[in-house]
Amino acid sequence: MTTFRIAPSILSADFARLGEEVRNVVAAGADIIHFDVMDNHYVPNLTVGPLVCQAIRPHVQVPIDVHLMVKPVDRIIPDFAKAGANIITFHPEASDHVDRSLQLIRDNGCKAGLVFNPATPLSYLDHVMDKVDMILIMSVNPGFGGQSFIPQALKKIAEARRRIDESGRDIMLEVDGGIKIDNIKAAAEAGADTFVAGSAIFGQPDYKAVIDAMRGQLASL
Numbered sequence: 001m002t003t004f005r006i007a008p009s010i011l012s013a014d015f016a017r018l019g020e021e022v023r024n025v026v027a028a029g030a031d032i033i034h035f036d037v038m039d040n041h042y043v044p045n046l047t048v049g050p051l052v053c054q055a056i057r058p059h060v061q062v063p064i065d066v067h068l069m070v071k072p073v074d075r076i077i078p079d080f081a082k083a084g085a086n087i088i089t090f091h092p093e094a095s096d097h098v099d100r101s102l103q104l105i106r107d108n109g110c111k112a113g114l115v116f117n118p119a120t121p122l123s124y125l126d127h128v129m130d131k132v133d134m135i136l137i138m139s140v141n142p143g144f145g146g147q148s149f150i151p152q153a154l155k156k157i158a159e160a161r162r163r164i165d166e167s168g169r170d171i172m173l174e175v176d177g178g179i180k181i182d183n184i185k186a187a188a189e190a191g192a193d194t195f196v197a198g199s200a201i202f203g204q205p206d207y208k209a210v211i212d213a214m215r216g217q218l219a220s221l
């Protein structure tokens with residue numbers, strides 16, 4: 001049986017009350033905190049860095065999944081590991097040496113992952129599958145919360161699932177962008193097991209109601 005994980009993205013949280021927000025969303029049933037890092041260079045938006053990751057770390061016991069939308073990648077990895085990240089993912093086109101960046105994440109004690117934008121080919125996985133603990137399929141172009149799910153992502157999730165099954169390894173398959181109660185099942189049926197949701201959860205007053213409804217959609221799978 002598949003273990004499904006709900007990973008609220010803090011991008012849509014109230015940053016003035018971030019500690020309380022992450023505590024509340026974990027109390028509501030979140031399995032992972034998804035931490036979006038944007039640098040106004042690789043993506044046209046600017047968010048938060050290791051200091052903020054360190055600040056929320058004592059508030060939650062669940063894994064913190066750091067999604068680096070930054071270029072260059074390597075010099076910030078040890079800082080996030082020290083700040084309490086458990087999983088660090090990056091975009092392969094933002095790294096000059098993908099294999100080295102994956103190894104660096106693992107050497108710093110974290111699980112490592114690659115992120116694929118809608119137009120980024122999965123062939124980046126061809127020679128590094130043994131160093132990947134998570135594959136993140138973007139179902140929007142990165143940079144902003146609240147965008148609509150791009151349906152072509154479903155085919156890519158299915159292809160990533162095929163590669164994971166073929167590898168025989170336990171690799172998390174995460175989807176990020178426009179995930180809502182009404183499309184989470186389609187993403188799961190395509191093969192995703194970990195679901196990032198920002199505006200769908202933090203945009204509603206009752207986080208538990210949304211997370212429960214998402215789990216309800218997955219219950220029959």
Ligand SMILES: O=C(CO)[C@H](O)[C@H](O)COP(=O)(O)O
Pocket residue numbers: 009011012034036067140141142143144145146147176177178179196197198199200
């Ligand atoms: O990485 C991201 C954007 O680059 C966000 O995590 C993502 O878009 C989640 O927000 P929403 O659920 O509102 O689409």
